[in-house]
Amino acid sequence: MKALVIFIIFTILSVTSYAQSAQAYFNSSANFYVKDKKVEAMQNIRDGLAKYPNDAKLKALEEKMKQEKKEQDKKDQEKKEEEKKEQEKKDQQKKDEQDQQKKDQEKKDQEKKDQQEKEEQKDAEKDKQENDQQKKDEQKPNQPPPSDNFKEMKISEEKARMLLEAMKNQERQYLQQNKRKATKSKDKSKPDW
Numbered sequence: 371m372k373a374l375v376i377f378i379i380f381t382i383l384s385v386t387s388y389a390q391s392a393q394a395y396f397n398s399s400a401n402f403y404v405k406d407k408k409v410e411a412m413q414n415i416r417d418g419l420a421k422y423p424n425d426a427k428l429k430a431l432e433e434k435m436k437q438e439k440k441e442q443d444k445k446d447q448e449k450k451e452e453e454k455k456e457q458e459k460k461d462q463q464k465k466d467e468q469d470q471q472k473k474d475q476e477k478k479d480q481e482k483k484d485q486q487e488k489e490e491q492k493d494a495e496k497d498k499q500e501n502d503q504q505k506k507d508e509q510k511p512n513q514p515p516p517s518d519n520f521k522e523m524k525i526s527e528e529k530a531r532m533l534l535e536a537m538k539n540q541e542r543q544y545l546q547q548n549k550r551k552a553t554k555s556k557d558k559s560k561p562d563w
Contacts (some may be wrong), residue, residue, distance in 0.1 A: 392422035399431055408435065 395418025402411035412435055465497045525533075556562075 392418055392425040392428060395422070396425070396427045396431060399428070403435065405433070411435065461495075 395414060399411045399414040401485055402408070402414060412432075414434070414465065415432045418425065419432065422428060
């Protein structure tokens with residue numbers, strides 16, 4: 371009989387230990403919630419409400435977790451929208467930079483084109499001047515070579531060179547003798563030497 375009593379007590383204890391009370395569900399759910407294991411906490415609350423549908427603490431904890439989930443979802447949504455705005459802003463900046471680079475490149479290309487046109491105009495003017503000079507040269511009467519001029523004056527080429535050299539030296543001497551004008555006015559307080 372003693373064995374039967376011990377068996378009954380053991381069976382009652384094991385059954386009560388397996389069957390949790392509403393308070394035990396609340397405590398374990400709150401424990402999960404505090405440890406930031408919200409999925410497990412919500413599952414435990416649902417299990418407790420399935421067995422104890424009228425328990426006020428379990429309902430209140432469920433409401434609190436649902437409210438917090440809504441707030442977290444709202445924050446996540448706001449964060450996603452903010453990230454989306456930031457991305458759009460970055461994309462716009464990138465587009466603006468690309469547009470600016472494109473404008474700068476077009477400006478450089480236009481400047482290069484203008485420079486080439488100017489060079490072509492200069493070349494054309496130079497060619498025109500050369501052509502004009504050739505035409506003028508062709509229209510001038512043929513001058514006798516300098517040696518013919520010397521013969522007319524009855525001067526040898528060597529004497530002509532000597533004369534030209536002497537005139538050149540005289541011109542240099544004359545230019546060196548001329549005082550150069552000062553670029554700055556003289557300071558009256560300082561001596562003249």
